[in-house]
Amino acid sequence: MSQKKSIERKRGNRLGFFIFRTAVRAFGLRGAYGLLYFVGLYYLVFDRAAVGASMAYVQRRFRDHSAFRRVIDVYLLFVSQGKNLIDRYYAAAVPDAVEVDIRGYDAVQRLLSEGDRGFILLTAHVGNWQVAMTALRKFGRMVHLMMRREDNAAVKEALNIDSEGEQVKILYTDESLGGVVEAMKAVASGCIVSIMGDRAYDYSATEASFLDGSVRFPLGAFTLAAAAQCPVVVLLSAKVGLKRYVVDVSHIIPPPSGGRGKKQSETKAAVQQFAGILEEYVAEHPYQWFVFRDIWKSND
Numbered sequence: 195m196s197q198k199k200s201i202e203r204k205r206g207n208r209l210g211f212f213i214f215r216t217a218v219r220a221f222g223l224r225g226a227y228g229l230l231y232f233v234g235l236y237y238l239v240f241d242r243a244a245v246g247a248s249m250a251y252v253q254r255r256f257r258d259h260s261a262f263r264r265v266i267d268v269y270l271l272f273v274s275q276g277k278n279l280i281d282r283y284y285a286a287a288v289p290d291a292v293e294v295d296i297r298g299y300d301a302v303q304r305l306l307s308e309g310d311r312g313f314i315l316l317t318a319h320v321g322n323w324q325v326a327m328t329a330l331r332k333f334g335r336m337v338h339l340m341m342r343r344e345d346n347a348a349v350k351e352a353l354n355i356d357s358e359g360e361q362v363k364i365l366y367t368d369e370s371l372g373g374v375v376e377a378m379k380a381v382a383s384g385c386i387v388s389i390m391g392d393r394a395y396d397y398s399a400t401e402a403s404f405l406d407g408s409v410r411f412p413l414g415a416f417t418l419a420a421a422a423q424c425p426v427v428v429l430l431s432a433k434v435g436l437k438r439y440v441v442d443v444s445h446i447i448p449p450p451s452g453g454r455g456k457k458q459s460e461t462k463a464a465v466q467q468f469a470g471i472l473e474e475y476v477a478e479h480p481y482q483w484f485v486f487r488d489i490w491k492s493n494d
Contacts, residue, residue: 200397214280223436228275238269250488251469254405255480256337267481274481277433282324290433292437294329298444301428305446306333311406312385313428316415316447316468318392319484320475321431323438329431329441330434331361340365340373340414367397373416381422387430388429389415392485402469405476407490411469416461419449425465428471432479445471 217226227309233387237244243266252267259267285292303314312335317323330337343366365373365380365387377387391412398417419426428445447467450460476483 208467209415211283215283218242218280218284218287219365223280226280227277230273230280232271233276234269237272238265244272244486247486247488248461251483251485252489254407254490255476259421267279269485270481274433276482278322278482278484281433285322285325288329290323292328292439293435294325294439294441295438296332296367296423297442298446301446302333302443305425306335306384306428311385311422311424312381312383312387313424314381314415314419314422315386315388315429315443316387316391316426317429318390320392320472321433321482323429323431324430325439326391326429326441327362327414330386330429331437333386336361336363336378336380338363338380338385338387340367340377340387342366342368342391372397377418378422381418381424387418389418391415392472393487393489402462402463404469404473404489407487409469411459411465411485415464416447416450416464420451420461423449423451425449426466430471430475431483432475485488 214226214229217229221228248268249264252264252271256264256267264473281292297484313329316339327337327339339362341364365376367373380387389412389465391414394410394412398413400413401408402411403409404411417427426442426447427451428447430442432440432442434440445463449462450457453459
């Protein structure tokens with residue numbers, strides 16, 4: 195792990211999560227959301243690293259906004275992420291209270307019914323992935339999440355990130371072989387393997403155009419898809435109401451195939467296709483992309 199990553203600031207603490215849990219129980223979602231406007235202002239004033247990293251995105255997404263308006267955009271992004279965190283807790287505590295519409299459900303069902311193999315589910319730091327994982331239960335397949343170990347104890351405890359339900363298992367990418375062997379076995383047995391695709395960290399990556407800039411996106415999802423010869427289904431979620439989400443699985447990308455040169459070319463094209471899908475998402479939901487990194491100048 196690089197020094198940069200080892201000193202990366204972790205936001206969130208047990209007291210903060212306790213306050214929001216208490217607020218949800220006492221005042222409901224709207225009451226808990228009300229606290230976020232003060233919390234968001236705190237981070238806007240005192241967390242200069244988060245503001246600077248968020249501004250890298252805001253400047254590209256809102257090119258016609260003034261400097262002052264972009265500060266407001268960063269503030270709204272912070273508030274939106276806070277709502278996302280509260281919704282994670284709320285969805286886990288009262289799952290039937292959250293309405294989820296799935297776009298592309300029939301196409302994915304057909305995909306699963308055509309053979310014994312599963313597929314790669316490519317996600318991003320958008321919307322609420324835990325609500326999306328809950329929606330995936332409708333497909334009736336085990337979901338294996340490939341993810342880095344969450345080392346913020348407060349976040350892990352409050353959101354149950356490491357808990358494994360009957361239909362969800364976690365494959366840690368910072369362990370032996372990055373979970374690749376287990377992922378291949380899972381796909382072969384008909385399961386779904388989920389991978390985040392919008393931050394490269396230290397993994398193999400390629401350049402793609404995103405919001406009029408060059409960004410390094412990881413190759414892992416498409417490398418696995420090529421090896422397993424299974425499709426990649428892009429999953430995006432978005433909050434569209436107080437207790438309503440849309441989960442979009444309508445984008446299905448075929449696995450790279452052919453000889454080495456053709457496969458590399460198709461992999462790069464697939465990554466660019468994914469970047470284009472993300473651009474469409476942030477055009478529609480600009481305050482629900484939570485990378486909080488200047489990925490245009492960073493390799494992580």
